[in-house]
Amino acid sequence: MLVGLGLGPGNPELLTLRAVRLLKEADTIFVPGRIAADLVAPYGDAVMLDFPMTDNEEKIRSCLEANAEKIAPVAQNGLAVFGILGDPNFFSTFSRLCGIIAERYPSIEYRTEPGISSITAFASAAHVPLTGGFVVSDGAEPSALIRLKARHPHEIIAGLKAEGYREFVLVERMFFPDMKVYRDAEIPKKSDYMSVLYARR
Template sequence: MNGKLYGVGLGPGDPELMTLKAARLIGAADVVAYPSLEGGASFARAIAAGVIPEGAEEIAISIPMSVKREPAQAAYDAGAADLAACLRAGKNVVVLCEGDPFFYGSFMYLFSRLSDEFDVEVVPGVTSVTACAAALRSPLSARNEVLTIIPGPMEETAMEQRIAAAQAVAVMKVGRHLPKIRRVLNRLGLMEHAGYVERATLPEQKAMPLAEAPETAPYFSMILVTKGEDPWL
């Protein structure tokens, strides 16, 4: 009998933001798998380290950081094959996912490769978007406002059009795209409505108005823009 595959959201970084269900499933896993940067450590494993059981088999899925899709797709093919072998052996496999598995999460690529053959359960997690709103002490949206989520790598003109049309905005994966995002918000006159957060919920978290933010940003950073068209005060 095949084992069961779990895609488990861990939240944005603070281990205390793991759900009770996530901790229970990790603690009972036969196999714990997680993405890792090619040649580097795994942020997901670091979040869950305190609840990974002794004796659990661990599988690191090394993901190359490349703008080209092919290297990452090959890595997911190899990772899925390793997980499939464990599942066919009757082992339950928990895949660790920072944030939420289906919100810009790498687990979706494993899910697409394995869900036709195996029983899969997806366990949601706290997203970085809500964590950043909490860090800024600023609601994401109110009443009938629509929240627009934009990836930082989006082309500049398209990003400007999206932000201009939006009511509330979260720009994720800021990193090296910070100067471009600043240019867009300056042209739209929205700098005073923008907040900046990096490494949300971790000890080194920084949260401040975007106008006061550093000139460079890590990959795990976000900008929230609330235009206040539907005030919540």
């Protein structure tokens, strides 16, 4: 098993309880650099992997493949934890790494565990309450949308389809014991107040 683990914005006190538990349980901890290595140090020695900051796709692919070969033997036989600053689903290389592992080692299961993202950390550090809708981008044109409190998802989806959105995922009561995840045609007409709808063009 491979777990992409969010380590938060860099302060060791902002690690989640789940992050601490997984770091202690890991057979091997992998990290992309020194800051992450320092964060996980109280819970285990980490193997630092090379993830170069470059636009050279050939070099990026080569490093991802080399890193996949280091992680795979651990993930095949035990628990490999890959600790990432912030959250592993926000602008991280974890999804690309998993794509390569899936190609080469399809039997390896992988998942992510959330960490405090730079977006929520920013709001706290800057004393800026994020209310109403807002856009998050790394400079690229936004291609996805997240709608909170999606109690009537079919009505919302009908409007989004008119705007060109085609892929939809609804998560109801996220991380509660009765959490449910629905995709596209599975999405119910009504959902809990604590529901989040994801849409992609």
